Amino acid sequence: MMQTGTKTLLRSIPSMDELLNADWAPEFLGALGREQVKSVIAGVLDGLRREILDGEPPTAPAASIAAERAVTLLRAKSSSTLKPVVNATGVVLHTNLGRAPLAGEALEAAGAVSGTYSTLEYSPEKGGRETRNAHVEWALCRLTGAEAALVVNNNAAAVLLALSAVARGREVIVSAGELVEIGDSFRIPEILSFSGAELRVAGCTNSTRIEDYRAAITENTAVLLKVHPSNYRIEGFVRAPSRKELAELAASRGLILMEDLGSGLLCPLAAAFARKEHQVMDSIRAGCGIVTFSGDKLLGGPQIGVIAGTKPLLDRMKRHQLLRALRVDKMTLAAFDATLRLYLSGREREIPVVRMIETDKAVLLEKARKLSRILKRVAAASGAAGITVSVVETEDAAGGGTFPADTLPGYGVSLRSASGGGGAEALAAALRAAPVPVIAAIRDDSVVLHTRALLEGDEKRIASALEGCLDRVMV
Ligand SMILES: *Cc1c(COP(=O)(O)O)cnc(C)c1O
DSSP states (O other), X not given: OOOHHHHHHHHTSXXXXXXXXXXXXXXXXXXXXXXXXXXXXXXXXXXXXXXXXXXXXXXXXXXXXXXXXXXXXXXXXHSXXXXXXXXXXXXXXXXXXXXXXXXXXXXXXXXXXXXXOOOTTEETTTTXXXXXXXXXXXXXXXXXXXXXXXXXXXXXHHHHHHHHHXXXXXXXXXXXXXXOEEXXXXXXXXXXXXXXXXXXXXXXXXXXXXXXXXHHOOTTEEEEEEEOOTTOOOOSXXXXXXXXHHHHHHHHTTOEEEEEEEEOOOSOOOSGGGGGSOOHHXXXXXTOSEEEEESSSTTOSSSOEEEEEOHHHHHHHHHXXXXXXXXXXXXXXXXXXXXXXXXXXXXXXXXXXXXXXXXXXXXXXXXXXXXXHXXXXXXXXXXXXXXXXXXXXXXXXXXXXXXXXXXXXXXXXXXXXXXXXTHHHHHHHHHHTSSSOEEXXXXXXXXXXXXXXXXXXXXXXXXXXXXXXXXXXXX
């Protein structure tokens, strides 16, 4: 039996028409269309009805609660959730924040072919079809020393296509120490099984000798696969054969040596820690027949996967049916081509990722001091006396599965609220809620804004985010 109170409450829920005719509605009707607005409002009204029936009466008049919820949801739906943010985490290649910000010339190139027809798969000289890969192959060969190269959607796709083309129905030998999982969706054993190849594990987690590889070879083996330990380090007693030893073994048995490098380093980096990361060219020179790497890690370009190697092997991949499903679109290809051209012309320091990793401490200290001055002014002007702004040392990172054990020394600005206890969480959340969200780190109950990965104009964006939220958070 429904109680009279419940009935009254249910009757107090506004109708769809009342809400559609509210003075806030036209803005959303214009942005989203009537059907979408109706479906959002219907969800709100349903929710209210259910709460009342479950014995949770609204804490304010149902009409105003319904309007408030509908406006909040509709406002959120009215603009894209994919939008720029300020990366104040100090992690240069932050996968969740879109990895590599592109160089200006890469952006222009993507724009230039997007709103118009282009030579994507067309040669004006031939007056006919050309492959889309042809736009970047020569530059990739020059920069890696490989005979041939092919681009696909990302590095996971590169590994999948390479193995599908050369190892389907055959065995692939991988060291036990290199059965990598990257992110939560790229696992070497699974990619191998998708490609139709069979995994044979050689050696132990921390130690694999060339004899272990040799012992694992059978007549059905096609590939020795080396995988870059991108997001972990094995410390202590570690042993692995050199690429040269592996290449010799592969050659003597008619096998292919393939390396999944992950990050595609195309130029030497000055930063001391980066010397451990070897370049794509080193793998090719050492005798790898196939090398795969990402376009949007250390290379600093758009999301793309590169396969570089010998011509006969690459020819098999270029003919493979899977390529059609993994191919790159024109905006990505244009941005990638422009990024490669920066390397060719020796202007790789214009690539944001390269520049950020190479920025030294002294420059970051200057940046942090300047940001600190700006934020002190903002805090003072808002009368939020309870907030302390100071320059602090930071530990930054290359990220994106490169140099997992190495931090980059940097500087940032710490925001500490006098109220202590959880104040940092609230402030960090408020900064994230700004129109251009500011993503910061939290350390010792302070918000820390790392300067390493800040881009042009980010200081102003941080200042306005702080300004907008100081009066809203407890300081
Ligand atoms: C990052 C990485 C991948 C995956 O590359 P995506 O471009 O993210 O698909 C695969 N292998 C290694 C070793 C990596 O570091």
